[in-house]
Amino acid sequence: MKTVKTIQDVCECIAGWRRDGLSIGFVPTMGYLHEGHQSLINRAAENDRIVLSIFVNPMQFGQNEDLASYPRDLERDSRLCEENGVDLIFYPEPEEMYGADFCSYVDMSVLTEELCGLSRPVHFRGVCTVVLKLFNIVTPDRAYFGEKDAQQLAIIKRMVKDLNINVEVIGCPIVREMDGLAKSSRNTYLNTEERKAALVLYGGIQIGKKLIKDGERDAVALIKEIKGYIEKEPLAKIDYLKAVDAMTMSQVEKLDRRVLVAMAVFIGKTRLIDNFTFDFEDETINYQKGNGPKD
Structure with a gap:
């Protein structure tokens, strides 16, 4: 496994794999990896090579959000990547991704106007811009995203369709703790009392599923x-x-189509998200099973 910090190094590595006719799976992350990221890596093993990026993208954080305090641990992340078969980690500095004269952005309407897009106005502009840049740098055959960020997944799929980007975007199920809390790097912010209180998100989801059933x-x-x-x-x-x-x-x-029930809840100062979907055409709840409780 290699770890590189420059776009040139990534491109040189990718070019060599392409000359050998190898397929490339890509897992974009902000680091501080957990079992949810591990599930994306494991799914990406269907490709010949796996690239994982670690980049805490400043463009998707608004004022007074947790950019400075977002957890970072490259040594820990590298161990998890090596143990799970990642071939290349791309770990750029912000200056590598955004030059001093950077002025090109990806904006999207409609899909960004609700949920996280409504409460975090600059967020998806930053997400779309950095993901497009990463797609152009890594040129993967397939890219893997968690379904916990359901709005982000829908937006990226639409961006790929609208801009004719040659990559297959694959959503992977939510991975949960044994008590139901969705895995998140931000869970590390929670103290003991807050960690217990955070189960209210999963409890709310269970109530919603039962009501629909x-x-x-x-x-x-x-x-x-x-x-x-x-x-x-x-x-x-x-x-x-x-x-x-x-x-x-x-x-x-009315619940009469494929519906996403999504929430963002502050537990103390920590903002957590969770969701579930229900397809009313075939009346099947997407339980988004992973490592965790069985519904």
Whole structure:
């Protein structure tokens, strides 16, 4: 396994693999890797070579967000990558990705106007810009993203379609702790009391799934019940909790299509996200199973 910090080094390595006719899988991350990232790496093993990027992208953080405090540990991340068969880590500095005169951005409408896009206005501009740059640098055959960031996954798939980018974007199921909390690098921010309180997200999801199984088809009523449960936790403050069309991210009133129920909740100062989907065409809940509790 190699670790490189420059775009030129990545391109030279990729060019050699391409000359040998090898396929390339790509896992873009912000580092501080956990079992969720490991599941993406394992899925990427369907390719001949695996590239993983570690880049805490300043462009997708707004003012007063956790850019400076976001957890970083390259040595720890490198061990996990080597143990799981990653061939190349790309670990650039911000100056390598964005020159002093950088002025080109990727903006998207519609899909970015709800959920995280509404509460974090600059976020998806930064995500789309850096992901497009990484796709152009790595030129992967396939790229792997977690379904926990459901809106991000939908946006990247749409960007790839709209801009005719030659990469297959693959979503991978949420990986959870044994008690249900979705794996996240930000979980490290939680103290003992907050960690216990954070289970309210998974509890809300379980309530939503049961209501749908029992026949609830009114989105407003569904969200009201989940919201009431979460608000009973004193340490929880809801940023958003919505039922949206899983393709367009627009809010729905009736549960009559493929619906994403998504939430962002502050536990103390830590913002956590979670979600589930339900396809009302075949009436199947996507439980997004991984390492964790079985529904």
